[in-house]
Amino acid sequence: xxxxxxxxxxxxxxxxxxxxxxxxxxxxxxxxxxxxxxxxxxxxxxxxxxxxxxxxxxxxxxxxxxxxxxxxxxxxxxxxxxxxxxxxxxxxxxxxxxxxxxxxxxxxxxxxxxxxxxxxxxxxxxxxxxxxxxxxxxxxxxxxxxxxxxxxxxxxxxxxxxxxxxxxxxxxxxxxxxxxxxxxxxxxxxxxxxxxxxxxxxxxxxxxxxxxxxxxxxxxxxxxxxxxxxxxxxxxxxxxxxxxxxxxxxxxxxxxxxxxxxxxxxxxxxxxxxxxxxxx
Numbered sequence: 601x602x603x604x605x606x607x608x609x610x611x612x613x614x615x616x617x618x619x620x621x622x623x624x625x626x627x628x629x630x631x632x633x634x635x636x637x638x639x640x641x642x643x644x645x646x647x648x649x650x651x652x653x654x655x656x657x658x659x660x661x662x663x664x665x666x667x668x669x670x671x672x673x674x675x676x677x678x679x680x681x682x683x684x685x686x687x688x689x690x691x692x693x694x695x696x697x698x699x700x701x702x703x704x705x706x707x708x709x710x711x712x713x714x715x716x717x718x719x720x721x722x723x724x725x726x727x728x729x730x731x732x733x734x735x736x737x738x739x740x741x742x743x744x745x746x747x748x749x750x751x752x753x754x755x756x757x758x759x760x761x762x763x764x765x766x767x768x769x770x771x772x773x774x775x776x777x778x779x780x781x782x783x784x785x786x787x788x789x790x791x792x793x794x795x796x797x798x799x800x801x802x803x804x805x806x807x808x809x810x811x812x813x814x815x816x817x818x819x820x821x822x823x824x825x826x827x828x829x830x831x832x833x834x835x836x837x838x839x840x841x842x843x844x845x846x847x848x849x850x851x852x853x854x855x856x857x858x859x860x861x862x863x864x865x866x867x868x869x870x871x872x873x874x875x876x877x878x879x880x
Contacts (some may be wrong), residue, residue, distance in 0.1 A: 607849045615849060616637055624735040624855065625845055627746050627802055631701060632811060632841025632859075633654055634750030636833040637757050638758060638795030639816035642827070643770040649702040650687070650789065650811075652760050654796040657683045661797070663713040667720035673742065680793040683709065688786045733804030740803065749794045763824050803856040810844075810860035811837055814816075821870050836866065854855040859878045 615621045622711065661676030690701055706827055716722065761801035766774035767784055775781050799808040799876055844859030851858075 602690070609738075616860065617670060620736040620738070623665070623738050623743055624742070626743055627735060627738055628841040628845050628855065628859070630743070630746045630750045630838075631799060631802055633838035635795050635799050635812050636755055636793045636815040636819075636837035637753045637830060638792045639794050639812040640757075640819075640826075640830055640833055640874045641764075642813070643816055644764075645785065645788065647698055647789065647792075649699050650684075651796060653683060653687070653702040653706045653709065654680050654793050655808075656713070657793070657802050658797050658800045658805070660709040660713040660716070663716040663722055666722045666823075667716050668725055671741075673745065673797075673848050676797045676801070677794060678746075679709075680797045681790060684786070684793045688782075688789065692782065712750075733800065733802050733807070733855065733856050735802050738802070746798055746802075749791075749798050751793060753791055759786075761827070768826065804854075804857065807856035810856065810863045811841065814841065814860075814863045817869050820868050821874050836863075840866070 616625065621623055627647075642648055657680040658676040661679035662672040664670065664679065665672035665675035685700055687698060687705055694701070736748070763774070763779050763784060766777055766779060767781060767788075771781050774784075795812065796808065799812055802808075803811055815833040816829065816838055817838040821830045823829040823832050840859050840863045843862040845855060847853060847856030847861055848855045
């Protein structure tokens with residue numbers, strides 16, 4: 601049994617000698633420990649509909665990239681940044697919330713992706729890969745961009761923690777403290793757009809919530825404040841990513857599904873334990 605265990609460990613370690621596997625693991629580590637902060641922003645600002653807009657923005661950006669032989673990742677970043685700026689300006693000009701406008705732009709993005717795919721004869725299977733992610737087809741640029749985005753969101757959360765707390769608590773209170781709430785919200789949304797676009801490249805549209813949203817929901821059941829929520833969510837996201845990577849290797853599953861398994865399991869356990877606690 602000991603020999604079998606050693607052989608198993610050696611075979612797993614051998615996988616890390618393959619660059620795609622090593623890059624995939626590094627990407628999961630970076631995104632797992634940092635991207636849940638984007639989920640904190642999404643839930644605390646109550647802008648969950650924007651997440652769906654950003655997911656469809658990635659589809660539009662991916663279709664543009666494939667049609668014009670550009671980097672799908674870069675075009676997805678650019679499209680999402682543009683969508684957020686237009687959404688923010690439109691909301692201010694029309695005096696309406698983000699919800700309805702997000703639905704409009706989401707439909708427009710899907711229509712645009714469909715038209716581009718048809719007109720430029722982009723293979724549907726290439727566009728649909730964006731729905732499932734492509735962790736092991738990532739490039740060194742993917743690692744660098746994830747590190748920049750992940751490091752950027754951590755720095756933003758640390759430097760502007762007090763302002764984030766004020767804006768999340770009450771917009772009017774934050775404004776009375778001299779915070780330009782509109783510009784601050786735009787900055788938060790722009791950062792979030794990069795996080796969603798990057799996570800979708802790794803996890804796919806269907807399971808990116810396992811890395812971005814679910815750790816935050818679990819943290820919300822345990823934490824007593826914003827700081828604890830951020831710390832627990834980031835730690836949980838990192839642990840889920842490591843476990844998910846190992847699960848995907850041992851059971852030959854997609855990495856995104858592997859990450860979802862421990863996330864869902866811990867969520868269920870957390871809910872059960874919280875319900876059984878007195879005065880919870």
